[in-house]
Amino acid sequence: MTSTLESRIVEFDVRTDEMLVNMGPQHPSTHGVLRLVLRTDGEVVSEVTPHIGYLHRCAEKIGENLTPRQWIPYTDRMDYLAGMNMNLGWSLCVEKLLGVEAPERGQRLRVIIAEMGRIASHLVGMGAYGLDLGTFSPFLYAFREREKILDLFEQACGARLTYSYLTPGGATADLPVGWTDACLAFLDQFEPIIADYHTLLTTNAIFIKRTAGIGVLTPQMAVGYGCTGPVLRGSGVDFDLRRDGDPLYTRMYADLAYEIICERNGHYPNDQPYPAVPGEAVLGDCWHRFYVRMLEVVQSVRLVRESIRKYAASSGDHGQPIKLFEKLPPGECYLETEAPRGQMGFYVVTTGDAIPWRARARSSCFSNLSVAPELCRGVLLADVPAVVGSLDIVMGEIDR
Amino acid sequence: MSPTDRLLQKFGDAVRPVAAERGDPWFEVDADRLVAVCQYLRDDAAFGCDMLNCVSGVDTLQADPKRRPPQGRGPGIELVYHLSSTRLKHRITLKLILPRWQDEAAQQLPEAPSLTGLWPTADWHEREVYDLMGVRFVGHPNLVRILCPEDWEGHPLRKDYEMPLEYHGIRGR
Numbered sequence: 001m002t003s004t005l006e007s008r009i010v011e012f013d014v015r016t017d018e019m020l021v022n023m024g025p026q027h028p029s030t031h032g033v034l035r036l037v038l039r040t041d042g043e044v045v046s047e048v049t050p051h052i053g054y055l056h057r058c059a060e061k062i063g064e065n066l067t068p069r070q071w072i073p074y075t076d077r078m079d080y081l082a083g084m085n086m087n088l089g090w091s092l093c094v095e096k097l098l099g100v101e102a103p104e105r106g107q108r109l110r111v112i113i114a115e116m117g118r119i120a121s122h123l124v125g126m127g128a129y130g131l132d133l134g135t136f137s138p139f140l141y142a143f144r145e146r147e148k149i150l151d152l153f154e155q156a157c158g159a160r161l162t163y164s165y166l167t168p169g170g171a172t173a174d175l176p177v178g179w180t181d182a183c184l185a186f187l188d189q190f191e192p193i194i195a196d197y198h199t200l201l202t203t204n205a206i207f208i209k210r211t212a213g214i215g216v217l218t219p220q221m222a223v224g225y226g227c228t229g230p231v232l233r234g235s236g237v238d239f240d241l242r243r244d245g246d247p248l249y250t251r252m253y254a255d256l257a258y259e260i261i262c263e264r265n266g267h268y269p270n271d272q273p274y275p276a277v278p279g280e281a282v283l284g285d286c287w288h289r290f291y292v293r294m295l296e297v298v299q300s301v302r303l304v305r306e307s308i309r310k311y312a313a314s315s316g317d318h319g320q321p322i323k324l325f326e327k328l329p330p331g332e333c334y335l336e337t338e339a340p341r342g343q344m345g346f347y348v349v350t351t352g353d354a355i356p357w358r359a360r361a362r363s364s365c366f367s368n369l370s371v372a373p374e375l376c377r378g379v380l381l382a383d384v385p386a387v388v389g390s391l392d393i394v395m396g397e398i399d400r
Numbered sequence: 401m402s403p404t405d406r407l408l409q410k411f412g413d414a415v416r417p418v419a420a421e422r423g424d425p426w427f428e429v430d431a432d433r434l435v436a437v438c439q440y441l442r443d444d445a446a447f448g449c450d451m452l453n454c455v456s457g458v459d460t461l462q463a464d465p466k467r468r469p470p471q472g473r474g475p476g477i478e479l480v481y482h483l484s485s486t487r488l489k490h491r492i493t494l495k496l497i498l499p500r501w502q503d504e505a506a507q508q509l510p511e512a513p514s515l516t517g518l519w520p521t522a523d524w525h526e527r528e529v530y531d532l533m534g535v536r537f538v539g540h541p542n543l544v545r546i547l548c549p550e551d552w553e554g555h556p557l558r559k560d561y562e563m564p565l566e567y568h569g570i571r572g573r
Contacts, residue, residue: 053547226521331422362454
């Protein structure tokens with residue numbers, strides 16, 4: 001990166017002074033309330049300091065005063081773009097502690113809902129990333145499809161943003177009659193549209209110029225900084241908790257056919273119908289992080305289709321009754337799930353009461369964002385939104 | 401010899417395995433050997449813990465007489481380190497037990513060694529624990545508050561923390 005910095009200074013040969021620039025906390029491309037203090041020399045950024053905490057709502061403190069069932073609505077509000085996946089993480093953590101497992105039908109239902117949540121979340125990630133780079137229409141197209149998923153969620157649980165649908169033991173209700181048909185109809189309509197997104201962004205010359213080779217994150221750096229999810233897989237590290245995580249979680253995905261999107265030996269799996277990697281792209285740059293998200297959407301579609309088939313054939317109830325004030329056995333456990341933005345971990349310590357002694361959330365974006373100062377060293381001012389946007393952060397999850 | 405046995409043999413009394421009835425087992429580590437143990441876990445081929453997932457703080461003070469503290473533990477601050485390996489796909493939990501105050505009368509924060517030299521991700525995680533739980537990490541390059549404002553008083557996740565009545569003219573409670 002230093003070589004770029006030097007070459008640009010020589011190229012322009014303009015005398016500039018160092019300047020501190022505040023970006024945020026309320027700026028559209030900071031994805032919430034993130035304040036970035038940039039030290040700039042002309043157009044070149046030499047240092048970025050993120051300041052977080054503007055959305056800190058003491059979720060962990062509240063978790064120490066509520067039963068696990070009562071804390072579910074707070075998990076929704078952490079990652080408000082993928083509330084279903086947050087519900088699932090906390091539910092599984094509590095189930096691990098209690099030593100119970102959702103019945104088969106409940107597990108199939110959870111996979112359907114969680115993967116639909118992943119599609120909805122990646123659509124926002126993709127659309128908002130286009131917005132960061134100055135293109136507006138992909139944002140509208142992405143939200144058009146996301147709204148249809150939210151309609152499906154509304155039919156299932158009555159809410160469009162904060163669901164509280166998946167709870168310890170299973171789900172609050174079974175899917176309504178005809179829901180799976182509506183879901184399949186949506187997938188049939190949605191799948192061809194993915195090609196439009198590739199035309200609009202992935203293969204767009206301007207988009208490639210703005211993202212390829214920018215903010216390169218090496219695999220060693222990604223792992224060292226605890227980056228997870230598409231940020232880690234965009235750097236070529238083959239790690240996904242749906243396959244490598246806790247047995248309680250991986251069991252849900254064990255008999256489903258899907259691929260973990262990650263570059264192996266220079267190419268992506270099943271990438272024939274999708275655009276090729278442009279020559280300018282370097283593994284671990286903004287373009288790769290974006291591309292991994294786009295391909296993951298297709299895998300989620302596959303997972304939902306298959307899970308719906310298995311859900312229809314499954315037996316049992318949608319959930320086990322776990323009472324609101326049920327006593328939790330004394331113990332402690334930690335469980336991570338693969339949320340759309342990375343590994344979402346929950347840690348719970350209980351003492352035998354109904355209320356946990358400590359409820360801790362390890363958020364994926366917290367670690368993902370901590371790498372931003374490293375990535376933004378020596379880039380141009382206009383590339384800072386490109387780098388921060390490619391991490392796909394949600395401030396509610398970072399600040400909790 | 402299994403990797404765990406080698407770990408226990410190498411560090412002797414400084415690492416003690418604890419099997420929990422519910423949930424994950426953990427290793428209790430002495431504060432002065434923590435960095436050495438973590439470096440061993442990271443660099444040894446059989447462990448290969450290249451990722452520090454999470455650093456959590458737990459306060460085990462019983463401030464509310466109606467609630468039971470976690471079993472068999474006196475008042476103290478526990479630091480829980482969740483490590484995992486992206487290559488071998490396994491997880492290890494380490495636990496460090498600190499007193500609540502270095503010196504009760506002077507209200508001096510307890511100290512733990514920083515792991516920023518081993519994993520850069522420890523930087524933010526340790527700042528968060530310092531901010532909310534009040535543990536001073538020795539060797540941390542920039543130990544300032546991360547979630548609360550810089551001039552905030554007290555550490556909100558401690559069990560005896562009391563919400564301030566006023567902050568810069570804003571009424572609390």
